[in-house]
Amino acid sequence: MVRLRSENQQSSQDDKSLANDAYQQFLTFLLGNQVLGIDILEIKEIIETTRITRIPKTPAYIRGVINLRGNIVPVIDLSARLYQYASELSKLSCIVLVEVELNHEMHMVGALIDQVNEILDIAEADLLPAPDFGTEIRIDFIKAMGKVNNEFITLLAIERILSIIELAEFQSITQENNQQFQTSEVSK
């Protein structure tokens, strides 16, 4: 079924791309029971969940830091950020790496999600603005509502969610940690 549907979608997308050419690609994933989407162009990479080191004296939605090819990358628990409850780690849990701009420098930040689904092509005509009320998520965190097969998928404004201003205070920690990490790597 899943396979069939994906094929259909693929074909429909192909049709749309031929007809209208104006579409965007979104990575859909599960957060709890909710299906959410992120613009594919904002994603740097998807990795499997590795060991996440907890950092003391940080807000609850900062899950900790990971070692990504020798770099310290903070990981934000998206569930905690959006729904105020921490997600449980499973075999299917993934970290979506996103680049965020701070002081004209790009910083890598990870978002912990429960499970990746697929990549969807949504026509721009099907992208609707977020409603003023009635959503669980803060309105400024929602980029748009994507209509797929007459169902709406919440598309997140990930750069806002991983807001650098809110995360700025965290930067020092990450830098310190980076240094320490690098020194420890070197010593190793």
Place this chain on the structure above:
Amino acid sequence: MNINDLSVKTKILSGAMLLVIITVIFGVVAQRYVSKVADALFGITDNNAKAVELATGVERMAFSTILEEKNFLLYQKEEAHQHLDSNLKQLYEYLDKLTELAKSKNNTRLLDQVASARKDATRYDNEFDKGVAMLKANKQMVALMIEKGVSVVEISEKFMNIQKDSYDNAMAKGADAKTLDEYVQRYVRTVAIRVKANRIIRLEKEEVNYKDRVAWNKMVVMLPELMRLYDDLEKITVEKSLLDLIEQARIATTEYEQAAQNWIKNDDELKVILSHMQEYGQTVMQQAQDAEAAGYQQLEVARNEAEALVRQANIIIICTILVSVIFGLFIAFFLTALITKPIQKGVAFANSLAEGDLTVTLDIYQKDEIGVLATALQSMSLRFKEVVEGVRANASNMVGASQQISATSQALSQSAVEQASSVESTSSSVHQLTASVQQNVENAKVTNTMASTSAKEAAEGGDAVKRTVDAMKQIAGKITLIEDIAYKTNLLSLNAAIEAARAGEHGKGFTVVAAEVRKLAENSRVTAQEIKELATNSVNIAEEAGKLLEHIVPNIQKTADLVEEITAASEEQAQGINQINDAMAQLDHTTQQNASASEELAATSEQMSAQAENLQQSVAFFKVENAYAAVKNSSKDRNSKLAVPNYSATMPKAKKANSSNTDIDLKDFEKF
């Protein structure tokens, strides 16, 4: 409340209580009269007899006082005077006591008498004192008189001696006759004086002794004559000394006369006093005697009263005794009748029961012990009736039953013969049974070997299943690895798609490739999942098969054991059948014995019927015909009740016989 409802104890007790009450009333009446009589008697002793006694004492004292007075007068001893005083004192004491008694008894008459007696006694006492004084004075006077008389006589004698001496002197001197004559004359005169004086003294003694005034009258004449004699002597006397002597005699005589007159006077007064004393003494005695007489009179009256009281008391006591005796007899007879009548009834009832008459009834309807006894007797006779009827019914039943028994015993002998024939047929079929049992044993042995091989094979099958399960589990583990790989591939394809998207138009072809890769990954993941499901299902099935095989092994083992047991049992059966053969021979023997025993039974049953008839005859001693109708209703169902146990009593016997047979059979079976 009916008197018959009281218990015998209460009846006797109440009778006794009535008697006691009568006795108590009698005692109270008697006691009252006795106390009255006692009062009368105490009145006699305390009041009247005492008064008499005291009065007698007074009289006695008065008598002895008078006696002592006479003694005193006669001897004039001080002792008698003292006695008299003590007597008087006692008399006063008696009088005091009498006064007290009279005061306490309010006897005014006696009081007056006592007062007058006391007055007289006091007077007597006074008079006696006066008399004593008089007597003393008289004594003095007598002494004076004697003194004076003696002095006169002495003087005269002196004078005479002087004259005689003078005469003798004159004679010696030879004086003249005249002078001598003068002396003689004087001497003669003096002798006359002396004689006179002596005569007067003698008269005086007489008077003092007799006190009859005869001597005194002579003395009164003689005393002046003596005086004259003095005068005569004086005339012829010249000498001064002699004249003095005469004068002395004269004075002495005058004094003597004076004393004598005084004595006479005193004596007269004394006489008066004595008469007074006699009078008073008499009065006192009279009073005492009067009091005595009055006391005696009162004693007589009191005695009469007491006698009357005693007579009255006697009459009342006798009456009470009579009444209580009559009451007691009445109560005794009443109680005796009350108690003995029903007992006699009961005795008659018991006697008739002893004679075997059960038709009589006992009509005592009381609630006391006798009533209880009567009801007990009644129920006893009722029970007897029931029992006798039951015995009768049973005897007749027994006759019928014994006949039935004889019939049954005949049937029994017949069936014993039949039994013998059937025993023979049974022994032949038992032989057949032996053969089939032998075959069973062989079949069971074969089955046993087959069962053990099956058990071994089943155990091997179980092991194979276990290995299969292990293999399946390994497969499932490998499939998980494939799943992981598929997941990673998916991630890679996603990353590739992301990279392609970044590359824009250049990456479009790569996007397609990534999508294809993702599809493959998806497909492999789904397939792996399906295989996994299949593997897990197979594992479950294999495990179930293993479990079933595990169950089968012990079952087959059990079957093998059971078959062995069957073999052993079949062998035992073969032995048992042999024993049955022996038993059959015994059974044959027993059957013949049964036949003879049943004949004996028939004879015994005839004897039994004869004895049952005897029993009926002996029970006929009890008469129940009249009561039969009355008791029929109750006895009917009792008969039925009695009849049922009668049959049941015979039934268990038959059952017993059967059960004993079955017992033997069971025993035989147990031995196999």
